[in-house]
Amino acid sequence: MQNRETNMKYASEDLRNEHEGVLYGLAILEQMVRTVRLSGAADTSDIEDMINFLRLFADKCHHGKEEDFLFPAMEKAGIPNVSGPIAQMLAEHNQGRQYIAEMGASVADGNLQPDRFTKAAAVYIDLMRAHIEKENTVLFRVGDKMLPVQEQEHLLNQFEEFEEEVMGKGTHEKLHETLHSLENKYLKTK
Numbered sequence: 001m002q003n004r005e006t007n008m009k010y011a012s013e014d015l016r017n018e019h020e021g022v023l024y025g026l027a028i029l030e031q032m033v034r035t036v037r038l039s040g041a042a043d044t045s046d047i048e049d050m051i052n053f054l055r056l057f058a059d060k061c062h063h064g065k066e067e068d069f070l071f072p073a074m075e076k077a078g079i080p081n082v083s084g085p086i087a088q089m090l091a092e093h094n095q096g097r098q099y100i101a102e103m104g105a106s107v108a109d110g111n112l113q114p115d116r117f118t119k120a121a122a123v124y125i126d127l128m129r130a131h132i133e134k135e136n137t138v139l140f141r142v143g144d145k146m147l148p149v150q151e152q153e154h155l156l157n158q159f160e161e162f163e164e165e166v167m168g169k170g171t172h173e174k175l176h177e178t179l180h181s182l183e184n185k186y187l188k189t190k
């Protein structure tokens, strides 16, 4: 089944593109943290939109592709999971989930707890930037070398189906629009 209109060869290309989206979200989140630190307040619906992006795009979709498809394929090809680099990546995904939950709890009922939010967001940003760097420079390169062409193609197809399944049609675009408006508000106002 050849269903990619793009010319991607490696499964990691799709994931690297998503990393760019996540990093872009983190830059906006970082500015939100600065705003809250300076003023002690924030538009809680913006924070909720950001948390929704992180939950759906960064965690459910992106980490889902890694956990359900890429990592198992790499394990099958001989990369150890237990106490190896994959276990480390999985542990970081779980850690990230806890920080997202903590950010969510900091705006529960629309009332922002500023310190709770900024602390959780700051550690999440650091964790995810380092995590993405490790995947881009180490793990993905190993996967590119170890997995044959057909397996890469199969993974790309699985990613596409998975994305539609977990996000639903149009959700990707909607999330990008949301990020774009947050970018205009937080990164381009000064």
Ligand SMILES: [Fe+2]
Binding pocket: 063, 066, 089, 093, 131, 135
């Ligand atoms: Fe990851």
Ligand SMILES: [Fe+2]
Binding pocket: 015, 019, 062, 066, 132, 135
């Ligand atoms: Fe990743």
